Amino acid sequence: MDEKIASARKEVLVELVKMAQKRGMKGSKGTWKEFLSVFDKKFGSSLSDPTRRSTDALAAFLNTFSQKDDLKFFDKVMRCHSNRDAVEQFKEKSEEVESPEQRLVRLTLEHPQYPFDYSFPSLEERLVRLTLEHPQYPFDYSFPSLEEGWLVTKLSKKLKTMRSTALIAIDCEMVLCEDGTEALVNVCVVDRNLKVKLNELVNPNKAVADYRSEITGLTAKHLDGVTCSVADIQKSMKKLLSHGAILVGHSLNNDLQVLKLDHARVIDTSLIFKYENGASFRRPSLNNLCKAVLGYEVRKNGAPHNCLDDACAAMKLVLAKIEGCDNAIPLVHEDVPEIERSKLLLHGIPTNVPSEELHKIVPGDFAIEIKPNIKTRREKYSAFAIFKNQQEANLAFENINENQDKDTSGRPQKCISFQLDSGMTGSLYVRKMARDDVIGQVSSMKRSFQDEEATGESKKLKVEQAVGEQNKGGSDLCDGHLEEIERLKQELKQRDQEISSLNKIIVALARKQGL
Numbered sequence: 292m293d294e295k296i297a298s299a300r301k302e303v304l305v306e307l308v309k310m311a312q313k314r315g316m317k318g319s320k321g322t323w324k325e326f327l328s329v330f331d332k333k334f335g336s337s338l339s340d341p342t343r344r345s346t347d348a349l350a351a352f353l354n355t356f357s358q359k360d361d362l363k364f365f366d367k368v369m370r371c372h373s374n375r376d377a378v379e380q381f382k383e384k385s386e387e388v389e390s391p392e393q394r395l396v397r398l399t400l401e402h403p404q405y406p407f408d409y410s411f412p413s414l415e416e417r418l419v420r421l422t423l424e425h426p427q428y429p430f431d432y433s434f435p436s437l438e439e440g441w442l443v444t445k446l447s448k449k450l451k452t453m454r455s456t457a458l459i460a461i462d463c464e465m466v467l468c469e470d471g472t473e474a475l476v477n478v479c480v481v482d483r484n485l486k487v488k489l490n491e492l493v494n495p496n497k498a499v500a501d502y503r504s505e506i507t508g509l510t511a512k513h514l515d516g517v518t519c520s521v522a523d524i525q526k527s528m529k530k531l532l533s534h535g536a537i538l539v540g541h542s543l544n545n546d547l548q549v550l551k552l553d554h555a556r557v558i559d560t561s562l563i564f565k566y567e568n569g570a571s572f573r574r575p576s577l578n579n580l581c582k583a584v585l586g587y588e589v590r591k592n593g594a595p596h597n598c599l600d601d602a603c604a605a606m607k608l609v610l611a612k613i614e615g616c617d618n619a620i621p622l623v624h625e626d627v628p629e630i631e632r633s634k635l636l637l638h639g640i641p642t643n644v645p646s647e648e649l650h651k652i653v654p655g656d657f658a659i660e661i662k663p664n665i666k667t668r669r670e671k672y673s674a675f676a677i678f679k680n681q682q683e684a685n686l687a688f689e690n691i692n693e694n695q696d697k698d699t700s701g702r703p704q705k706c707i708s709f710q711l712d713s714g715m716t717g718s719l720y721v722r723k724m725a726r727d728d729v730i731g732q733v734s735s736m737k738r739s740f741q742d743e744e745a746t747g748e749s750k751k752l753k754v755e756q757a758v759g760e761q762n763k764g765g766s767d768l769c770d771g772h773l774e775e776i777e778r779l780k781q782e783l784k785q786r787d788q789e790i791s792s793l794n795k796i797i798v799a800l801a802r803k804q805g806l
Contacts, residue, residue, distance in 0.1 A: 303372050304349035307365055308341040311353075314364075318355030326352045367443055374446040374555035391613040392456040392537055395558045402562040442525040443553040444532050455535030458483045458558075460606035462598045463546040464509065467501040471661055474499070475521055475549045476509055479598035480531060481606055489527055490599060492517045508595035521551060528552060541577040541605045560608045564620050575620070577604055583620040584611055632681040635688060636722040638662075638673040644717060646674060652709045653721060655687030676721075684723075691721055702726050 310316075312323050320326045324336035330351060331338070341349060356362060389397065399405060446452065464477040474495035480488045492509075494517045504510055532538060532554055540546050541560045547553070561574045564584070578589045581604050589604050590596065635657075637649060646659050653676055662673040678684040693705040704722035 301346050301349070303369060304346060304353065305341045306372075307353055307368055308344075308349050310364075310368060311356075312341075316356070316361060318352065318361075319357065320352075320355045323352060326355060370443050370445060371553060374443070374553075390454065390456050392458065392558075393454070395563050395609060395612060396537060396556055398563045399557055399559045402559075405559075405562065440521070441551045441553060442529060444529060444555070446535065446555050452535035455537070457534065457536040458539055458606065458609060459488065459531050459536050460539040460602045460609070461543070461546055462540060462596075462601035462605065463549055464507040464596060464598055465545075465549050466495055466499050466503055466507065466509075468495060469498040469500045472497070473549055475524070476502075476507065476514060477598050478524055478550070479602045480528075481599070481602045483606065483610070485603050485606060487599065488531055489524075491519050491524065491527075493519050493521060493524060496520065504595070506596055508597070521549075524550060525552060528554075539605050539609050541580070541601065541608075542574065558609055560605050563612060564608075577601060580608060580620070584608055584616055631724045633678050633684050634724050635676040635678070635684050636673065636720075636724065637676055638720050638722065639671050640674060640719045641717045642670055642672055643715070644711070644719075648711055649674065649676070651711065652707060652719065653687065654690040655683060657683075657687070688721065688723060698722055 308323055315322065318326065320329055323341070324339050327334075327336045327339060327348075330348060338344070353365065356365065459480055459482060461478065461480045463475055463479075465473040466476050468474050474497050475493045476495055477492055479490045482488055492514060494514060499511070502510055528550065535556065537556045537558055538554050539558045539560070543557055543559045547557075560577070560580065564575065564580060575583070581587055581589050585604070585607055589600055635653070637653065640649070646661060649659055650657075655676070655678060657676040657678045660675040660677055662675065676684075676687070678687065688703070688705070691705045691707060693707055695703055695705050698704050702723050702725060704720050706718055706720050708716070708718045710716045
Protein backbone atom coordinates (compact mmCIF):
# COMPACT_ATOMS: atom_id res chain seq x y z
CA MET A 292 0.00 0.00 0.00
CA ASP A 293 2.92 2.39 0.74
CA GLU A 294 4.08 2.12 -2.89
CA LYS A 295 0.57 2.73 -4.21
CA ILE A 296 0.18 5.79 -1.97
CA ALA A 297 3.53 7.15 -3.10
CA SER A 298 2.63 6.85 -6.79
CA ALA A 299 -0.94 8.18 -6.52
CA ARG A 300 -1.88 11.60 -7.92
CA LYS A 301 -2.73 14.35 -5.47
CA GLU A 302 -6.45 14.39 -6.32
CA VAL A 303 -6.61 10.69 -5.44
CA LEU A 304 -4.82 11.27 -2.13
CA VAL A 305 -7.19 14.16 -1.36
CA GLU A 306 -10.16 11.88 -1.92
CA LEU A 307 -8.69 9.17 0.29
CA VAL A 308 -8.16 11.64 3.13
CA LYS A 309 -11.67 13.06 2.72
CA MET A 310 -13.09 9.56 2.80
CA ALA A 311 -11.14 8.85 5.98
CA GLN A 312 -12.51 12.06 7.53
CA LYS A 313 -16.08 11.26 6.54
CA ARG A 314 -15.84 7.77 8.00
CA GLY A 315 -14.05 8.92 11.17
CA MET A 316 -11.12 6.60 10.39
CA LYS A 317 -8.07 6.62 12.67
CA GLY A 318 -4.51 5.59 11.89
CA SER A 319 -1.69 5.05 14.34
CA LYS A 320 -1.57 8.84 14.89
CA GLY A 321 -5.30 9.35 15.17
CA THR A 322 -7.72 11.15 12.87
CA TRP A 323 -6.64 13.55 10.15
CA LYS A 324 -6.85 16.58 12.47
CA GLU A 325 -5.07 14.74 15.28
CA PHE A 326 -2.35 13.73 12.82
CA LEU A 327 -1.91 17.35 11.65
CA SER A 328 -1.44 18.55 15.23
CA VAL A 329 1.64 16.33 15.43
CA PHE A 330 2.82 16.52 11.81
CA ASP A 331 2.67 20.31 11.45
CA LYS A 332 3.70 22.30 14.53
CA LYS A 333 3.18 25.63 12.77
CA PHE A 334 -0.41 25.39 11.47
CA GLY A 335 -1.59 22.16 13.08
CA SER A 336 -5.23 21.28 12.45
CA SER A 337 -6.18 24.89 11.68
CA LEU A 338 -5.36 24.13 8.04
CA SER A 339 -7.32 20.88 7.70
CA ASP A 340 -8.58 21.20 4.11
CA PRO A 341 -6.85 18.26 2.35
CA THR A 342 -6.77 20.16 -0.97
CA ARG A 343 -4.48 22.79 0.63
CA ARG A 344 -2.03 20.26 1.98
CA SER A 345 1.04 18.90 0.21
CA THR A 346 1.21 15.45 -1.36
CA ASP A 347 3.79 14.46 1.26
CA ALA A 348 1.44 15.40 4.13
CA LEU A 349 -1.47 13.49 2.60
CA ALA A 350 0.67 10.39 1.92
CA ALA A 351 2.20 10.52 5.42
CA PHE A 352 -1.27 10.44 7.02
CA LEU A 353 -2.50 7.58 4.84
CA ASN A 354 0.60 5.54 5.64
CA THR A 355 -0.32 5.61 9.35
CA PHE A 356 -3.06 3.07 8.60
CA SER A 357 -2.25 -0.62 9.00
CA GLN A 358 -5.56 -2.31 9.86
CA LYS A 359 -6.66 -4.83 7.23
CA ASP A 360 -10.16 -3.35 6.75
CA ASP A 361 -8.75 0.18 6.35
CA LEU A 362 -6.17 -0.92 3.78
CA LYS A 363 -8.81 -2.91 1.91
CA PHE A 364 -11.04 0.18 1.70
CA PHE A 365 -8.22 2.42 0.44
CA ASP A 366 -7.25 -0.20 -2.12
CA LYS A 367 -10.82 -0.25 -3.44
CA VAL A 368 -10.86 3.54 -3.86
CA MET A 369 -7.55 3.47 -5.73
CA ARG A 370 -8.72 0.61 -7.94
CA CYS A 371 -11.72 2.69 -9.05
CA HIS A 372 -9.39 5.48 -10.08
CA SER A 373 -6.89 3.14 -11.68
CA ASN A 374 -9.56 1.45 -13.80
CA ARG A 375 -11.01 4.75 -14.98
CA ASP A 376 -7.59 6.19 -15.75
CA ALA A 377 -6.52 3.08 -17.67
CA VAL A 378 -9.62 3.24 -19.89
CA GLU A 379 -9.31 7.00 -20.38
CA GLN A 380 -5.59 6.89 -21.25
CA PHE A 381 -6.04 3.99 -23.63
CA LYS A 382 -8.95 5.79 -25.28
CA GLU A 383 -6.76 8.83 -25.95
CA LYS A 384 -3.76 6.85 -27.20
CA SER A 385 -5.56 4.31 -29.36
CA GLU A 386 -8.09 6.43 -31.26
CA GLU A 387 -6.19 6.29 -34.56
CA VAL A 388 -5.55 2.53 -34.48
CA GLU A 389 -8.39 1.32 -32.26
CA SER A 390 -10.34 -1.88 -32.79
CA PRO A 391 -14.07 -1.71 -33.63
CA GLU A 392 -14.84 -2.97 -30.10
CA GLN A 393 -12.69 -0.30 -28.45
CA ARG A 394 -14.29 2.33 -30.66
CA LEU A 395 -17.69 1.45 -29.19
CA VAL A 396 -16.25 1.67 -25.66
CA ARG A 397 -15.00 5.15 -26.61
CA LEU A 398 -18.40 6.15 -28.06
CA THR A 399 -20.03 5.08 -24.79
CA LEU A 400 -17.53 7.08 -22.73
CA GLU A 401 -17.88 10.20 -24.89
CA HIS A 402 -21.69 10.24 -24.96
CA PRO A 403 -23.07 13.30 -23.10
CA GLN A 404 -25.32 11.04 -21.01
CA TYR A 405 -22.42 8.85 -19.79
CA PRO A 406 -21.47 11.11 -16.84
CA PHE A 407 -25.06 10.96 -15.58
CA ASP A 408 -25.24 7.18 -15.56
CA TYR A 409 -21.70 5.91 -15.08
CA SER A 410 -19.89 8.63 -13.14
CA PHE A 411 -17.85 7.62 -10.12
CA PRO A 412 -16.77 9.48 -6.96
CA SER A 413 -14.31 12.39 -7.26
CA LEU A 414 -13.64 12.16 -10.98
CA GLU A 415 -15.04 15.64 -11.62
CA GLU A 416 -12.10 16.76 -13.74
CA ARG A 417 -12.54 13.84 -16.11
CA LEU A 418 -16.29 14.36 -16.23
CA VAL A 419 -15.82 18.00 -17.17
CA ARG A 420 -13.67 16.90 -20.12
CA LEU A 421 -16.35 14.42 -21.18
CA THR A 422 -19.13 17.00 -20.99
CA LEU A 423 -17.47 20.09 -22.47
CA GLU A 424 -20.10 20.22 -25.17
CA HIS A 425 -22.91 20.11 -22.62
CA PRO A 426 -21.98 22.36 -19.66
CA GLN A 427 -25.57 22.23 -18.37
CA TYR A 428 -24.91 18.66 -17.21
CA PRO A 429 -22.50 19.02 -14.29
CA PHE A 430 -21.46 16.22 -12.01
CA ASP A 431 -24.63 14.97 -10.33
CA TYR A 432 -24.39 11.52 -8.83
CA SER A 433 -22.19 8.46 -8.76
CA PHE A 434 -22.22 4.73 -8.28
CA PRO A 435 -21.78 4.00 -4.56
CA SER A 436 -18.86 1.74 -5.52
CA LEU A 437 -17.12 2.12 -2.18
CA GLU A 438 -20.03 0.88 -0.12
CA GLU A 439 -20.00 -2.58 1.39
CA GLY A 440 -21.20 -5.29 -0.97
CA TRP A 441 -19.93 -3.63 -4.15
CA LEU A 442 -17.44 -5.37 -6.41
CA VAL A 443 -14.89 -3.26 -8.28
CA THR A 444 -13.32 -5.40 -10.99
CA LYS A 445 -9.56 -5.22 -11.30
CA LEU A 446 -8.39 -3.91 -14.65
CA SER A 447 -4.76 -4.46 -15.58
CA LYS A 448 -3.05 -1.64 -17.47
CA LYS A 449 -1.17 -4.16 -19.62
CA LEU A 450 -1.57 -3.44 -23.33
CA LYS A 451 -2.82 -6.98 -23.96
CA THR A 452 -5.63 -6.53 -21.45
CA MET A 453 -6.60 -3.10 -22.75
CA ARG A 454 -6.68 -4.40 -26.33
CA SER A 455 -8.96 -7.32 -25.49
CA THR A 456 -11.95 -7.60 -27.84
CA ALA A 457 -13.81 -10.18 -25.73
CA LEU A 458 -17.50 -9.22 -25.40
CA ILE A 459 -19.97 -10.27 -22.69
CA ALA A 460 -23.61 -9.08 -22.85
CA ILE A 461 -25.88 -8.97 -19.81
CA ASP A 462 -29.48 -8.25 -18.89
CA CYS A 463 -31.11 -8.19 -15.45
CA GLU A 464 -34.64 -8.10 -14.06
CA MET A 465 -35.48 -6.40 -10.79
CA VAL A 466 -38.37 -6.36 -8.31
CA LEU A 467 -39.53 -3.56 -6.05
CA CYS A 468 -38.88 -4.21 -2.36
CA GLU A 469 -40.82 -2.92 0.65
CA ASP A 470 -37.90 -0.67 1.67
CA GLY A 471 -38.23 1.22 -1.64
CA THR A 472 -35.11 -0.26 -3.25
CA GLU A 473 -34.85 -2.62 -6.21
CA ALA A 474 -33.44 -6.15 -5.95
CA LEU A 475 -32.01 -8.47 -8.57
CA VAL A 476 -34.13 -11.56 -9.34
CA ASN A 477 -32.94 -12.71 -12.77
CA VAL A 478 -29.69 -12.34 -14.72
CA CYS A 479 -28.58 -13.66 -18.12
CA VAL A 480 -25.16 -13.39 -19.74
CA VAL A 481 -24.15 -14.39 -23.27
CA ASP A 482 -20.83 -14.27 -25.10
CA ARG A 483 -20.04 -12.97 -28.56
CA ASN A 484 -21.41 -16.16 -30.14
CA LEU A 485 -24.67 -15.83 -28.12
CA LYS A 486 -23.65 -18.82 -26.03
CA VAL A 487 -25.26 -18.67 -22.59
CA LYS A 488 -22.62 -18.14 -19.90
CA LEU A 489 -24.99 -17.38 -17.02
CA ASN A 490 -28.75 -17.75 -16.58
CA GLU A 491 -29.80 -17.57 -12.95
CA LEU A 492 -32.74 -16.67 -10.76
CA VAL A 493 -31.60 -14.71 -7.70
CA ASN A 494 -33.05 -14.55 -4.20
CA PRO A 495 -33.78 -10.86 -3.42
CA ASN A 496 -33.24 -11.55 0.32
CA LYS A 497 -35.75 -8.79 1.11
CA ALA A 498 -39.48 -8.46 1.49
CA VAL A 499 -40.87 -7.86 -2.00
CA ALA A 500 -43.60 -5.27 -2.50
CA ASP A 501 -44.10 -5.79 -6.23
CA TYR A 502 -42.77 -8.60 -8.41
CA ARG A 503 -43.63 -6.53 -11.52
CA SER A 504 -44.85 -9.72 -13.14
CA GLU A 505 -46.06 -7.86 -16.24
CA ILE A 506 -42.41 -6.90 -16.88
CA THR A 507 -40.32 -9.62 -15.24
CA GLY A 508 -42.65 -12.51 -16.02
CA LEU A 509 -41.93 -13.77 -12.49
CA THR A 510 -44.02 -14.38 -9.37
CA ALA A 511 -43.17 -15.38 -5.81
CA LYS A 512 -43.60 -19.02 -6.83
CA HIS A 513 -40.73 -18.77 -9.34
CA LEU A 514 -38.34 -17.80 -6.53
CA ASP A 515 -39.34 -20.56 -4.10
CA GLY A 516 -36.21 -22.45 -3.09
CA VAL A 517 -33.82 -20.09 -4.94
CA THR A 518 -30.61 -19.67 -2.94
CA CYS A 519 -28.40 -17.83 -5.43
CA SER A 520 -27.40 -14.37 -4.11
CA VAL A 521 -26.00 -11.16 -5.59
CA ALA A 522 -22.62 -12.10 -4.10
CA ASP A 523 -22.74 -15.41 -6.01
CA ILE A 524 -23.48 -13.55 -9.25
CA GLN A 525 -20.61 -11.14 -8.55
CA LYS A 526 -18.20 -14.08 -8.26
CA SER A 527 -19.34 -15.40 -11.63
CA MET A 528 -19.08 -11.97 -13.22
CA LYS A 529 -15.59 -11.48 -11.83
CA LYS A 530 -14.43 -14.56 -13.71
CA LEU A 531 -16.25 -13.65 -16.91
CA LEU A 532 -14.86 -10.11 -16.93
CA SER A 533 -11.26 -11.01 -16.21
CA HIS A 534 -8.53 -10.31 -18.76
CA GLY A 535 -10.13 -7.08 -19.98
CA ALA A 536 -13.50 -8.34 -21.27
CA ILE A 537 -15.91 -5.59 -22.36
CA LEU A 538 -19.37 -5.65 -20.75
CA VAL A 539 -22.30 -4.96 -23.10
CA GLY A 540 -25.88 -4.04 -22.24
CA HIS A 541 -28.79 -1.72 -22.96
CA SER A 542 -28.97 1.09 -20.36
CA LEU A 543 -26.28 -0.98 -18.71
CA ASN A 544 -25.93 1.40 -15.77
CA ASN A 545 -29.20 0.05 -14.32
CA ASP A 546 -27.85 -3.51 -14.42
CA LEU A 547 -24.56 -2.45 -12.81
CA GLN A 548 -26.47 -0.72 -10.03
CA VAL A 549 -28.54 -3.74 -9.07
CA LEU A 550 -25.54 -6.08 -9.47
CA LYS A 551 -23.46 -3.73 -7.30
CA LEU A 552 -20.75 -4.05 -9.90
CA ASP A 553 -18.23 -1.40 -10.99
CA HIS A 554 -16.64 -2.32 -14.34
CA ALA A 555 -14.72 0.20 -16.42
CA ARG A 556 -14.87 -1.20 -19.98
CA VAL A 557 -18.50 -0.97 -21.10
CA ILE A 558 -20.57 -0.57 -24.26
CA ASP A 559 -24.08 0.77 -23.74
CA THR A 560 -26.30 0.16 -26.77
CA SER A 561 -28.60 3.00 -25.73
CA LEU A 562 -25.71 5.46 -26.21
CA ILE A 563 -23.80 4.34 -29.32
CA PHE A 564 -26.42 4.81 -32.04
CA LYS A 565 -27.09 8.24 -33.57
CA TYR A 566 -30.49 9.61 -34.47
CA GLU A 567 -31.19 11.09 -37.88
CA ASN A 568 -31.91 14.54 -36.48
CA GLY A 569 -28.94 14.55 -34.10
CA ALA A 570 -31.02 14.21 -30.91
CA SER A 571 -28.07 12.96 -28.85
CA PHE A 572 -29.93 12.94 -25.54
CA ARG A 573 -32.74 10.67 -26.70
CA ARG A 574 -32.29 7.10 -25.55
CA PRO A 575 -34.14 4.55 -27.68
CA SER A 576 -35.82 1.54 -26.12
CA LEU A 577 -34.23 -1.82 -26.88
CA ASN A 578 -37.32 -2.86 -28.82
CA ASN A 579 -37.33 0.18 -31.12
CA LEU A 580 -33.57 -0.06 -31.62
CA CYS A 581 -33.90 -3.69 -32.67
CA LYS A 582 -36.68 -2.78 -35.11
CA ALA A 583 -34.56 -0.02 -36.67
CA VAL A 584 -31.22 -1.86 -36.79
CA LEU A 585 -31.93 -5.61 -36.75
CA GLY A 586 -35.36 -5.62 -38.39
CA TYR A 587 -37.26 -7.46 -35.65
CA GLU A 588 -39.03 -6.79 -32.35
CA VAL A 589 -37.62 -8.21 -29.14
CA ARG A 590 -41.12 -8.40 -27.72
CA LYS A 591 -44.68 -7.55 -28.60
CA ASN A 592 -46.22 -4.51 -26.92
CA GLY A 593 -47.24 -5.38 -23.35
CA ALA A 594 -45.37 -8.72 -23.27
CA PRO A 595 -43.03 -9.39 -20.31
CA HIS A 596 -39.28 -9.06 -20.72
CA ASN A 597 -37.08 -12.06 -21.40
CA CYS A 598 -33.60 -11.72 -19.92
CA LEU A 599 -31.97 -14.06 -22.40
CA ASP A 600 -33.61 -12.42 -25.43
CA ASP A 601 -32.61 -8.96 -24.23
CA ALA A 602 -28.98 -9.94 -23.57
CA CYS A 603 -28.78 -11.52 -27.05
CA ALA A 604 -30.36 -8.44 -28.62
CA ALA A 605 -27.78 -6.15 -27.01
CA MET A 606 -24.97 -8.35 -28.31
CA LYS A 607 -26.47 -8.45 -31.82
CA LEU A 608 -26.70 -4.65 -31.86
CA VAL A 609 -23.04 -4.32 -30.95
CA LEU A 610 -22.02 -6.88 -33.58
CA ALA A 611 -24.11 -5.02 -36.17
CA LYS A 612 -22.31 -1.80 -35.25
CA ILE A 613 -18.92 -3.51 -35.50
CA GLU A 614 -19.82 -4.96 -38.90
CA GLY A 615 -20.45 -1.50 -40.29
CA CYS A 616 -24.01 -0.51 -39.39
CA ASP A 617 -23.19 3.14 -38.77
CA ASN A 618 -26.20 4.81 -40.34
CA ALA A 619 -28.30 7.22 -38.31
CA ILE A 620 -31.49 5.58 -37.07
CA PRO A 621 -34.95 7.17 -37.43
CA LEU A 622 -36.22 9.05 -34.38
CA VAL A 623 -39.17 6.98 -33.15
CA HIS A 624 -41.61 8.37 -30.64
CA GLU A 625 -41.87 5.77 -27.90
CA ASP A 626 -45.43 4.61 -27.42
CA VAL A 627 -46.77 5.68 -24.04
CA PRO A 628 -49.81 3.62 -22.93
CA GLU A 629 -52.90 5.65 -22.11
CA ILE A 630 -52.79 4.48 -18.48
CA GLU A 631 -49.29 5.97 -18.18
CA ARG A 632 -50.50 9.33 -19.49
CA SER A 633 -52.78 9.61 -16.45
CA LYS A 634 -49.62 10.08 -14.36
CA LEU A 635 -47.23 12.93 -13.71
CA LEU A 636 -43.65 12.23 -12.67
CA LEU A 637 -42.46 14.21 -9.64
CA HIS A 638 -38.69 14.15 -9.44
CA GLY A 639 -35.90 15.96 -7.64
CA ILE A 640 -37.98 15.76 -4.42
CA PRO A 641 -35.81 16.46 -1.33
CA THR A 642 -35.72 13.35 0.87
CA ASN A 643 -36.80 15.40 3.91
CA VAL A 644 -40.15 16.13 2.21
CA PRO A 645 -42.66 13.40 3.22
CA SER A 646 -44.68 11.99 0.34
CA GLU A 647 -47.97 13.10 1.93
CA GLU A 648 -46.80 16.73 1.70
CA LEU A 649 -46.73 16.44 -2.09
CA HIS A 650 -50.51 16.97 -2.13
CA LYS A 651 -49.88 20.48 -0.75
CA ILE A 652 -47.36 21.24 -3.50
CA VAL A 653 -48.93 19.74 -6.64
CA PRO A 654 -52.57 20.59 -7.53
CA GLY A 655 -55.24 18.00 -8.25
CA ASP A 656 -56.64 14.78 -6.81
CA PHE A 657 -54.10 11.99 -7.13
CA ALA A 658 -52.54 8.98 -5.44
CA ILE A 659 -48.81 8.76 -4.77
CA GLU A 660 -46.51 5.94 -5.87
CA ILE A 661 -42.90 6.27 -4.73
CA LYS A 662 -40.30 5.31 -7.32
CA PRO A 663 -37.62 2.94 -5.99
CA ASN A 664 -34.31 4.67 -5.37
CA ILE A 665 -31.45 2.28 -6.01
CA LYS A 666 -28.95 5.09 -5.49
CA THR A 667 -29.50 5.03 -1.74
CA ARG A 668 -27.07 7.86 -0.98
CA ARG A 669 -28.86 10.42 -3.10
CA GLU A 670 -30.57 13.35 -1.41
CA LYS A 671 -33.54 13.33 -3.80
CA TYR A 672 -36.29 10.89 -4.64
CA SER A 673 -39.01 10.55 -7.28
CA ALA A 674 -42.69 9.62 -7.25
CA PHE A 675 -45.64 9.24 -9.60
CA ALA A 676 -48.79 11.33 -9.10
CA ILE A 677 -51.55 9.00 -10.40
CA PHE A 678 -54.78 10.71 -11.55
CA LYS A 679 -58.13 9.21 -12.60
CA ASN A 680 -57.44 9.91 -16.26
CA GLN A 681 -55.18 11.75 -18.69
CA GLN A 682 -57.42 14.83 -18.75
CA GLU A 683 -57.08 15.35 -14.97
CA ALA A 684 -53.31 14.87 -15.18
CA ASN A 685 -53.05 17.45 -17.97
CA LEU A 686 -55.27 19.90 -16.06
CA ALA A 687 -53.13 19.56 -12.93
CA PHE A 688 -50.01 20.22 -14.99
CA GLU A 689 -51.57 23.31 -16.60
CA ASN A 690 -52.63 24.63 -13.16
CA ILE A 691 -48.99 24.75 -12.03
CA ASN A 692 -48.21 28.45 -12.36
CA GLU A 693 -44.55 28.07 -13.37
CA ASN A 694 -42.58 28.37 -16.59
CA GLN A 695 -42.62 25.24 -18.75
CA ASP A 696 -39.48 23.70 -20.16
CA LYS A 697 -38.56 20.24 -21.46
CA ASP A 698 -36.48 17.35 -20.22
CA THR A 699 -33.75 15.79 -22.38
CA SER A 700 -36.35 13.68 -24.21
CA GLY A 701 -38.57 16.63 -25.04
CA ARG A 702 -41.25 15.88 -22.43
CA PRO A 703 -42.86 18.98 -20.83
CA GLN A 704 -41.92 19.71 -17.23
CA LYS A 705 -42.14 22.53 -14.72
CA CYS A 706 -40.03 23.35 -11.68
CA ILE A 707 -42.09 24.18 -8.57
CA SER A 708 -40.64 26.17 -5.68
CA PHE A 709 -42.51 25.56 -2.41
CA GLN A 710 -42.68 26.43 1.27
CA LEU A 711 -44.32 23.95 3.63
CA ASP A 712 -46.23 24.75 6.85
CA SER A 713 -43.12 23.74 8.77
CA GLY A 714 -41.21 26.56 7.08
CA MET A 715 -39.20 24.16 4.93
CA THR A 716 -38.49 25.49 1.44
CA GLY A 717 -37.30 23.71 -1.68
CA SER A 718 -38.14 22.82 -5.26
CA LEU A 719 -39.08 19.81 -7.36
CA TYR A 720 -39.90 19.00 -10.97
CA VAL A 721 -43.27 17.88 -12.36
CA ARG A 722 -43.07 16.15 -15.75
CA LYS A 723 -45.58 14.70 -18.19
CA MET A 724 -45.17 11.09 -19.27
CA ALA A 725 -45.18 11.84 -23.00
CA ARG A 726 -44.18 14.60 -25.38
CA ASP A 727 -46.93 17.10 -26.16
CA ASP A 728 -46.55 16.60 -29.91
CA VAL A 729 -47.25 12.87 -29.54
CA ILE A 730 -50.25 13.47 -27.28
CA GLY A 731 -51.46 16.20 -29.60
CA GLN A 732 -51.26 13.95 -32.62
CA VAL A 733 -53.29 11.23 -30.91
CA SER A 734 -55.92 13.54 -29.47
CA SER A 735 -56.30 15.54 -32.69
CA MET A 736 -56.79 12.31 -34.63
CA LYS A 737 -59.51 11.27 -32.18
CA ARG A 738 -61.21 14.65 -32.41
CA SER A 739 -61.02 14.66 -36.19
CA PHE A 740 -62.57 11.23 -36.39
CA GLN A 741 -65.33 12.14 -33.93
CA ASP A 742 -66.13 15.42 -35.71
CA GLU A 743 -66.32 13.64 -39.03
CA GLU A 744 -68.77 11.11 -37.65
CA ALA A 745 -70.95 13.79 -36.06
CA THR A 746 -71.20 16.14 -39.03
CA GLY A 747 -70.85 13.73 -41.92
CA GLU A 748 -68.39 16.07 -43.60
CA SER A 749 -65.52 14.54 -45.49
CA LYS A 750 -61.88 15.50 -45.02
CA LYS A 751 -61.79 16.65 -48.66
CA LEU A 752 -64.59 19.13 -48.08
CA LYS A 753 -62.90 20.54 -44.96
CA VAL A 754 -59.65 21.03 -46.84
CA GLU A 755 -61.46 22.77 -49.72
CA GLN A 756 -63.18 25.12 -47.28
CA ALA A 757 -59.89 25.92 -45.56
CA VAL A 758 -58.20 26.65 -48.90
CA GLY A 759 -61.11 28.88 -49.92
CA GLU A 760 -60.82 30.94 -46.75
CA GLN A 761 -57.09 31.23 -47.30
CA ASN A 762 -57.55 32.53 -50.85
CA LYS A 763 -60.03 35.21 -49.71
CA GLY A 764 -57.39 36.86 -47.59
CA GLY A 765 -54.64 36.65 -50.16
CA SER A 766 -52.28 33.73 -50.37
CA ASP A 767 -49.13 35.90 -50.33
CA LEU A 768 -50.14 37.58 -47.08
CA CYS A 769 -50.99 34.23 -45.53
CA ASP A 770 -47.67 32.76 -46.58
CA GLY A 771 -45.89 35.71 -44.99
CA HIS A 772 -47.79 35.21 -41.75
CA LEU A 773 -46.98 31.49 -41.74
CA GLU A 774 -43.27 32.19 -42.23
CA GLU A 775 -43.31 34.72 -39.39
CA ILE A 776 -45.14 32.28 -37.11
CA GLU A 777 -42.60 29.55 -37.91
CA ARG A 778 -39.71 31.93 -37.20
CA LEU A 779 -41.20 32.92 -33.86
CA LYS A 780 -41.82 29.27 -32.97
CA GLN A 781 -38.17 28.44 -33.61
CA GLU A 782 -37.06 31.46 -31.57
CA LEU A 783 -39.29 30.45 -28.65
CA LYS A 784 -38.03 26.87 -28.86
CA GLN A 785 -34.44 28.07 -28.68
CA ARG A 786 -35.20 30.29 -25.68
CA ASP A 787 -37.02 27.44 -23.93
CA GLN A 788 -33.92 25.29 -24.37
CA GLU A 789 -31.69 28.07 -22.99
CA ILE A 790 -33.97 28.55 -19.97
CA SER A 791 -34.06 24.78 -19.39
CA SER A 792 -30.27 24.63 -19.49
CA LEU A 793 -29.92 27.52 -17.05
CA ASN A 794 -32.45 25.95 -14.67
CA LYS A 795 -30.46 22.71 -14.64
CA ILE A 796 -27.22 24.57 -13.94
CA ILE A 797 -28.86 26.46 -11.05
CA VAL A 798 -30.31 23.25 -9.55
CA ALA A 799 -26.97 21.46 -9.86
CA LEU A 800 -25.07 24.35 -8.21
CA ALA A 801 -27.64 24.49 -5.42
CA ARG A 802 -27.17 20.77 -4.79
CA LYS A 803 -23.41 21.18 -4.60
CA GLN A 804 -23.75 24.05 -2.13
CA GLY A 805 -26.20 22.01 -0.04
CA LEU A 806 -29.03 24.52 -0.54
